[in-house]
Amino acid sequence: MNWLVWRQxxxxxxxxxxxxxxxxxxxxxxxxxxxxxxxxxxxxCGRTNTCDQLSSMLFQSGSDSNLNPSLPGGGVNIVVLLxxxxxxxxxxxxxxPLIAREYDKGTNLLVWTRSIxxxxxxxxxxxxxxxxxxxxxxAFAVLTTWWSKTGNTLYAxxxxxxxxxxxxxxxVTYAVFAVSLGIMLGTWLKRIMVAIGIMLVVLLALQITVxxxxxxxxxxxxxxxxxxxxxxLDAKLPSDAWVVSRNFVDQHxxxxxxxxxxxDWPPRCQALANQDQAPVISGHKAGPADIDNCLTAAGYHxxxxxxxxxxxxxxxxxxxxxxxxxxxxxxxTTYWLVLKRDA
Amino acid sequence: xxxxxxxxxxxxxxxSGLGKRYRSFWALKDCAVTVPQGSVTALVGPNxxxxxxxxxxxxxxxxxxAGAAVVLGQTPNxxxxxLSEIGYLAxxxxxxxxFSAADHFAMGAHLDPRWDNDLAVKRLNELKIPLDRPVGxxxxxxxxxxxxxxxxxxxxxxxxxxxxxxxxxxxxxxDFLTSLAQAAADADGELTVVMSSHLLADLERVCDHVIILAxxxxxxxxxxxxxxxxxxxxVGPPGALPASNEYIVIKESRSSTAAHALVRLSSLRIxxxxxxxxxxxxxxxVLAYMGQSRDAATSEGAAQ
Numbered sequence: 001m002n003w004l005v006w007r008q009x010x011x012x013x014x015x016x017x018x019x020x021x022x023x024x025x026x027x028x029x030x031x032x033x034x035x036x037x038x039x040x041x042x043x044x045c046g047r048t049n050t051c052d053q054l055s056s057m058l059f060q061s062g063s064d065s066n067l068n069p070s071l072p073g074g075g076v077n078i079v080v081l082l083x084x085x086x087x088x089x090x091x092x093x094x095x096x097p098l099i100a101r102e103y104d105k106g107t108n109l110l111v112w113t114r115s116i117x118x119x120x121x122x123x124x125x126x127x128x129x130x131x132x133x134x135x136x137x138x139a140f141a142v143l144t145t146w147w148s149k150t151g152n153t154l155y156a157x158x159x160x161x162x163x164x165x166x167x168x169x170x171x172v173t174y175a176v177f178a179v180s181l182g183i184m185l186g187t188w189l190k191r192i193m194v195a196i197g198i199m200l201v202v203l204l205a206l207q208i209t210v211x212x213x214x215x216x217x218x219x220x221x222x223x224x225x226x227x228x229x230x231x232x233l234d235a236k237l238p239s240d241a242w243v244v245s246r247n248f249v250d251q252h253x254x255x256x257x258x259x260x261x262x263x264d265w266p267p268r269c270q271a272l273a274n275q276d277q278a279p280v281i282s283g284h285k286a287g288p289a290d291i292d293n294c295l296t297a298a299g300y301h302x303x304x305x306x307x308x309x310x311x312x313x314x315x316x317x318x319x320x321x322x323x324x325x326x327x328x329x330x331x332x333t334t335y336w337l338v339l340k341r342d343a
Numbered sequence: 344x345x346x347x348x349x350x351x352x353x354x355x356x357x358x359s360g361l362g363k364r365y366r367s368f369w370a371l372k373d374c375a376v377t378v379p380q381g382s383v384t385a386l387v388g389p390n391x392x393x394x395x396x397x398x399x400x401x402x403x404x405x406x407x408x409a410g411a412a413v414v415l416g417q418t419p420n421x422x423x424x425x426l427s428e429i430g431y432l433a434x435x436x437x438x439x440x441x442f443s444a445a446d447h448f449a450m451g452a453h454l455d456p457r458w459d460n461d462l463a464v465k466r467l468n469e470l471k472i473p474l475d476r477p478v479g480x481x482x483x484x485x486x487x488x489x490x491x492x493x494x495x496x497x498x499x500x501x502x503x504x505x506x507x508x509x510x511x512x513x514x515x516x517x518d519f520l521t522s523l524a525q526a527a528a529d530a531d532g533e534l535t536v537v538m539s540s541h542l543l544a545d546l547e548r549v550c551d552h553v554i555i556l557a558x559x560x561x562x563x564x565x566x567x568x569x570x571x572x573x574x575x576x577x578v579g580p581p582g583a584l585p586a587s588n589e590y591i592v593i594k595e596s597r598s599s600t601a602a603h604a605l606v607r608l609s610s611l612r613i614x615x616x617x618x619x620x621x622x623x624x625x626x627x628x629v630l631a632y633m634g635q636s637r638d639a640a641t642s643e644g645a646a647q
């Protein structure tokens with residue numbers, strides 16, 4: 001069977017190797033360039049005492065994809081897009097056609113009437129393809145993690161979608177799941193184009209759901225509370241934290257994502273905000289700081305929930321576990337379809 | 344030991360009550376056929392008669408909804424022991440179009456324990472079919488020969504062919520049937536062949552046994568010589584053929600001058616005063632059975 005899988009899919013295997021080679025030739029110079037620029041900037045900033053602004057100097061908004069003109073930003077955008085699209089492309093070109101094409105051409109009837117069971121045939125195919133996918137996506141993730149080192153150092157929130165989805169072990173499981181989903185849908189529907197369409201929609205919906213709704217809850221977020229003074233919350237939040245939510249809380253415990261309006265304040269704090277009749281407090285006219293103090297005394301505060309950086313690998317493992325679980329489901333369904341359904 | 348048991352088998356295939364339902368539609372129902380060991384059997388019937396369904400049930404590709412089949416003493420299944428005994432050529436002869444004939448043979452060598460590569464290569468060399476060209480670039484007749492070689496080099500004891508010549512031009516068809524007849528003769532009774540076709544002329548060339556399927560049901564299953572002996576055309580004066588227990592009328596046609604009735608005889612002796620008894624060929628008999636089943640289906644439909 002190994003011979004047959006290699007003979008049938010060698011073009012795909014070679015194409016994957018070429019794509020990996022192209023990615024390496026793009027990513028390695030970018031990574032080196034980033035690191036060198038960063039090292040140079042470190043020595044310069046030491047002299048000018050601007051090292052705390054290094055992040056904004058090198059990265060306009062702190063994200064890898066928006067780079068200062070001093071770095072080859074355009075190329076990086078393309079690379080990031082390619083890596084994000086990888087599971088989708090693998091599902092389309094490797095997953096769906098694997099068995100759907102056999103049904104389409106009728107060759108399943110040729111190979112299923114050689115002298116081996118369908119189970120052995122399917123096991124060999126799945127094993128080769130899924131292992132190849134894992135190796136390929138793994139190499140991609142290693143390269144991405146490597147060239148993102150500068151960005152990871154400067155811009156500390158590793159939970160950013162453009163980091164979390166591209167680095168570590170989670171993206172490897174995205175690719176493996178995408179391929180297994182493609183195989184399952186192709187087997188089930190026996191029609192390549194329809195299966196591709198459904199696979200893309202399902203995968204996109206899943207990625208969005210997991211990223212936006214599940215990931216923030218893999219562990220109970222930590223909470224910080226601060227006075228309502230502007231910046232007080234940020235001062236208390238670790239700079240590398242992933243802030244899941246920020247809220248304002250009033251004297252009654254009402255939670256709002258926006259600051260409370262003047263009419264909702266306690267009357268004595270409202271009075272402080274009244275420009276014309278502002279009372280004099282310890283020798284000066286009441287200002288914003290006095291208003292903040294008044295509101296804080298009345299029980300107003302801000303809270304934030306966040307995931308600390310040390311949870312990064314735990315989150316990666318949880319997400320990888322989710323996708324591996326889904327992969328097992330897709331593979332089991334494929335076995336069921338191939339073994340139990342009529343040819 | 345196994346060999347001794349196997350050679351004792353009278354029938355390569357024996358089915359009873361075999362049926363296959365797709366949703367509410369019975370593609371094959373209550374099918375009872377026997378195929379003697381070593382015979383070359385034609386499976387004939389119009390399109391949609393259930394020929395492909397029956398063959399797929401026999402190979403074990405599909406599972407029956409009713410009844411059972413015993414093929415070479417086993418229930419069709421997906422084990423190496425079973426599959427290595429069965430050579431199957433599916434309809435439209437599926438092959439990997441990117442693979443050359445040599446690639447296909449390498450696949451056989453990897454997957455079939457009794458694979459006879461010399462046999463496969465020799466067959467194609469004799470027919471001057473290139474071994475190294477992708478089969479997608481070969482002619483239909485050449486592809487059919489590659490498909491047949493794939494099935495034969497497996498050294499099966501039962502060869503099941505689904506409409507192998509349907510898409511071939513007349514010359515390629517004759518070549519294919521000649522190859523098949525040769526292979527059956529070479530096997531010296533060790534190979535049983537079942538070939539489905541709706542081309543009636545084919546079956547007389549190579550077959551000694553016939554199964555007629557129509558509307559998912561078995562109409563006839565017998566040795567061709569026996570079929571020819573027991574089916575006669577009665578020609579007589581216009582008017583109804585007298586009822587008799589000596590025969591069953593399969594098809595009747597009347598004109599103003601004469602009446603024709605194709606009958607199956609219950610005994611080999613027949614005499615109907617005023618009627619002539621004529622021999623008929625297998626094609627006429629098959630057509631009569633197909634027509635009968637179609638008429639029955641029509642009247643059944645009308646009754647509903």
